[in-house]
Amino acid sequence: MATTQITASSISARNMALFEGLRPSAVQFPCVGHVKIGNLTQRSYKGMIVKAATVVAPKYTAIKPLGDRVLVKIKEAEEKTEGGILLPTTAQTKPQGGEVVAIGEGKTFGKTKVDISVKSGEEVVYSKYAGTEVEFNGTKHLILKDDDIVGILNTDDVKDLKPLNDRVLIKVAEAEEKTAGGLLLTEATKEKPSVGTVIAVGPGPLDEEGNIKPLTVTPGNNVLYSKYAGTDFKGKDGSVYIALRASDVIAILS
Known part of the structure; x- marks a missing residue:
């Protein structure tokens, strides 16, 4: 957030065009007295503050895994023990599960094409330290090989794991x-x-x-x-x- 202090000496008829097109929500006037845009005087704009915030759109809006790779949204690490004790970052268990977001086209053996063994939306468990971690849409994801996925786990109990x-x-x-x-x-x-x-x-x-x-x-x-x-x-x-x-x-x- 950029904040600019504007004084009487910094505004003239020549540079008033800089304020044209600003939306009302983008300009704040904490000064005392009535201010009318387009007819500013030295007395009315004393102490005026202009704040402008720029929201930068993400450069990339989609990730498409290739070959036998899978894009997984990582589960957040547990921040508390079962007894409610907060864990420091160093003591938090490294997440080893997540939700499949996108899959590649599969791999080929000779003339035989083999599809990926998981589908989008499934909850999976994967090997420790597998894949490449990326941050996408403000969330951590992992791009890994289909073979690095240990199994499908659509419940919260590991005995229900379906090995792959x-x-x-x-x-x-x-x-x-x-x-x-x-x-x-x-x-x-x-x-x-x-x-x-x-x-x-x-x-x-x-x-x-x-x-x-x-x-x-x-x-x-x-x-x-x-x-x-x-x-x-x-x-x-x-x-x-x-x-x-x-x-x-x-x-x-x-």
Whole structure:
């Protein structure tokens, strides 16, 4: 907002044309006395203030993802804990979900064209640090590859996640709280679990011709998976879930 102080010496008949065309809402006259535009005198415009604000229209009004890319509107980070405690910026959880705004035309395998696996309006979960963040229409968005989307989640409970591509959703087994000798383990020393039960699976990866290859694991399988793989989530039931690629599943337990 620019503010200009105009004095008697700065206005003359020669530069009065500068005020022609100004809308009444754009000019304020805090001076005492009646002021008539077009017949200003030295006595009437003493102390007059003119304020002008310029609204710059955005240069770009649309973003169209190309190929197998997807434009996602990022969910805002939680600013409070469940108990209502405000979180500082450094402690806020990095958002990993959002709404699909636009999709590309898909990708081609030889002569086979494969469509994007999500649609506009769907709520999705994506891999940490994936894609390129852009600010558009005053809101943060992410442009990322279709393959970086972990799954579709149209509810607020992670157990309802629908994995995509070669992803698998696993309910993590609880960590052992005692050693073999019966000693209690503190939270910091508990072994990170790498065993869990498969809750849902994606359709499978695509081969070189664009055909889907079904996964070898199915819901209900107890599996062993690689440590530190995938993305962890806390479910509403208090359980920990992990979404990872099927290639990170080492074995089926029975």
